[in-house]
Structure formats: structure tokens, C-alpha cells
Amino acid sequence: MERTEADIDWELVQATPEFRLLRRRLRGFVFPMSAAFLAWYLLYVLLADYAHGFMSVRLWGTITVGLVLGLAQFVTTFVITALYARFAHRKLDPLAAELRAEYGR
Numbered sequence: 001m002e003r004t005e006a007d008i009d010w011e012l013v014q015a016t017p018e019f020r021l022l023r024r025r026l027r028g029f030v031f032p033m034s035a036a037f038l039a040w041y042l043l044y045v046l047l048a049d050y051a052h053g054f055m056s057v058r059l060w061g062t063i064t065v066g067l068v069l070g071l072a073q074f075v076t077t078f079v080i081t082a083l084y085a086r087f088a089h090r091k092l093d094p095l096a097a098e099l100r101a102e103y104g105r
Contacts, residue, residue: 013103022095029087033080040076044069 013019047055048066055066 008103013099016099018095018099018102022092022099025091025095029084029091033084037076037080041073044073 047069055064055069057065059065059068
């Protein structure tokens with residue numbers, strides 16, 4: 001018989017070593033990745049504001065360094081998303097499935 005939401009003692013679940021491991025793994029990925037992306041974005045903003053000469057260097061025709069770095073921000077977002085999906089599939093989902101199976105939901 002499957003438990004309902006009211007039947008689950010969430011404080012007990014959060015106190016388990018498996019749940020703490022799940023949170024540690026998640027934070028181990030999310031915090032460093034967020035910090036790296038924010039640093040990369042801040043670098044882009046600072047370059048755009050203070051390095052006009054560098055950002056306006058033409059690479060191909062009307063394509064400048066600033067445009068390439070701006071588009072790289074989007075590429076970075078997609079790469080981070082793909083890395084997270086792979087990480088979650090390998091490291092988080094199996095542990096979450098174990099918790100779900102044990103505590104029923």
C-alpha cells in the first residue's frame with residue numbers, strides 16, 4: 001500500500017544518511033557551477049564596460065569579440081544544462097529513487 005503525503009515523516013527522511021548524501025551531491029554540483037557561471041558572466045560584463053577596444057575587435061566581417069563572447073553565454077547555459085542532466089541521471093536520480101522506494105511516494 002502506497003503512503004500518502006500525510007503519512008510520510010519528512011523530518012525523519014531528511015535526517016537519513018541517504019538524504020544528506022543526496023543534498024551534498026546536489027550542492028557539490030550546483031554551487032561551484034553557479035559560481036563559475038556568475039564569474040564568467042561578470043567577466044563578460046566587465047569586459048563590455050571597460051575593454052571597449054578588445055570587445056570591438058573584428059574577427060570575421062562584422063563579427064566582433066563582444067558578439068562571440070555574448071553568444072558564448074548562451075552556449076554556456078546549454079552546456080551547463082546538459083552537464084546537470086547527465087550528473088542528475090548518474091548521481092542524483094538513483095539515490096532519489098532509493099529514497100522514494102523506501103519511504104513511498
